[in-house]
Amino acid sequence: MRRPCPFCNKEGTHYFDTFDFNLRLSHESFKYYICKSCGVIFLHPIPENMSRFYPDYYPAYDLPTINGLAQKAEQEKYKLDLLLTYTSHGKLLEIGPAYGVFAFLAKRAGFHVDTMEMDERCCKFLSDVVGVSVINSTDICSRLNEATLYDVIALWHVIEHLPDPLAVIKAASEKLNPDGILIIATPNPKSLQFKIFHRFWAHLDAPRHLTLIPPAVLTKVAESQGLETALVTTRDEGSVNFSRYNWWDLSVSHAIRYLYSLIKKESLEEDFHDSASDKHRTAASYKIKNQISRLSRMALRIIDMPVFHLVIKNLQRLEGWGGTYTSVFKKH
Ligand SMILES: [Zn+2]
Numbered sequence: 001m002r003r004p005c006p007f008c009n010k011e012g013t014h015y016f017d018t019f020d021f022n023l024r025l026s027h028e029s030f031k032y033y034i035c036k037s038c039g040v041i042f043l044h045p046i047p048e049n050m051s052r053f054y055p056d057y058y059p060a061y062d063l064p065t066i067n068g069l070a071q072k073a074e075q076e077k078y079k080l081d082l083l084l085t086y087t088s089h090g091k092l093l094e095i096g097p098a099y100g101v102f103a104f105l106a107k108r109a110g111f112h113v114d115t116m117e118m119d120e121r122c123c124k125f126l127s128d129v130v131g132v133s134v135i136n137s138t139d140i141c142s143r144l145n146e147a148t149l150y151d152v153i154a155l156w157h158v159i160e161h162l163p164d165p166l167a168v169i170k171a172a173s174e175k176l177n178p179d180g181i182l183i184i185a186t187p188n189p190k191s192l193q194f195k196i197f198h199r200f201w202a203h204l205d206a207p208r209h210l211t212l213i214p215p216a217v218l219t220k221v222a223e224s225q226g227l228e229t230a231l232v233t234t235r236d237e238g239s240v241n242f243s244r245y246n247w248w249d250l251s252v253s254h255a256i257r258y259l260y261s262l263i264k265k266e267s268l269e270e271d272f273h274d275s276a277s278d279k280h281r282t283a284a285s286y287k288i289k290n291q292i293s294r295l296s297r298m299a300l301r302i303i304d305m306p307v308f309h310l311v312i313k314n315l316q317r318l319e320g321w322g323g324t325y326t327s328v329f330k331k332h
Helices: 066-075 077-084 101-108 120-130 140-146 165-174 192-200 215-224 237-263 268-276 279-316
Strands: 012-018 030-035 041-043 091-095 112-117 133-136 150-156 176-187 227-233 324-331
Touching (some): 012 192, 066 077, 066 101, 077 101, 077 150, 091 101, 101 120, 101 150, 112 140, 165 215, 176 227, 192 279, 215 227, 215 324, 237 324
Parallel strands (some): 091 112, 091 150, 112 133, 150 176
Antiparallel strands (some): 030 041, 176 324, 227 324
């Protein structure tokens, strides 16, 4: 049975098949569809037991030390700076904080911070180390419906992981105080990177990313919920950093790995299957492959730095072309 578009309910058409290039946890191929009506790209079918695609070494769940958390907070300070341009205090809910870098920054800046997170280890870290209240759940809509009103609700690179993003946007919109703001950052399927890399695009992150939402669709949905658009940009610091990271560190290395498997005359499916057969080996293999990626990254950076600086960086800084986007909506 075909899955209808999660945003407009129209039937999607098959777009491409891809693999778990980022973590190589399974030999399965994953089918993505595109809605011809609104342009949303979505995975179908969604694999059963999605938790198997979020191992302990999934980068967002790889718990840092206290010093590591402080370092990451410096790197992600742009998120707090963005928030502070709209509001400087109040009750903040972060949905899907992982181990809580933004939650840590927001708490330190004086916000009252609540979180909803599906990963149990992260929940313990959020509670014990970051010191924020946490609800451990995958059922965001139900928990939102039980929640009080917030001045800020933030979803940083989370909406694309959710099976029903529309319902979450609607529920979050209803839980905002007057003048409250909703922040959503997510990959940009209209980006230059997606046009070039397509099924190899690192931000596809199959099968963890279930839905890729064009910026205009997100804006339309939020405005239909009585929110006003305050910002839509592919040029914020997070988007630019993500663009650079995905260009060199992931998408290009996927292509290198793909070429490597062609040279070895080894099908990607077999290679992935080997990796998936043993959890420990998967972690070790992932680390070895990361070393290969790291070396190829260094080489690529030396060779291609002028190209990146002169051409790609400038192209990706054009509004609308960046690999991810951040939207801010305000409740009337
Ligand atoms: Zn649609």
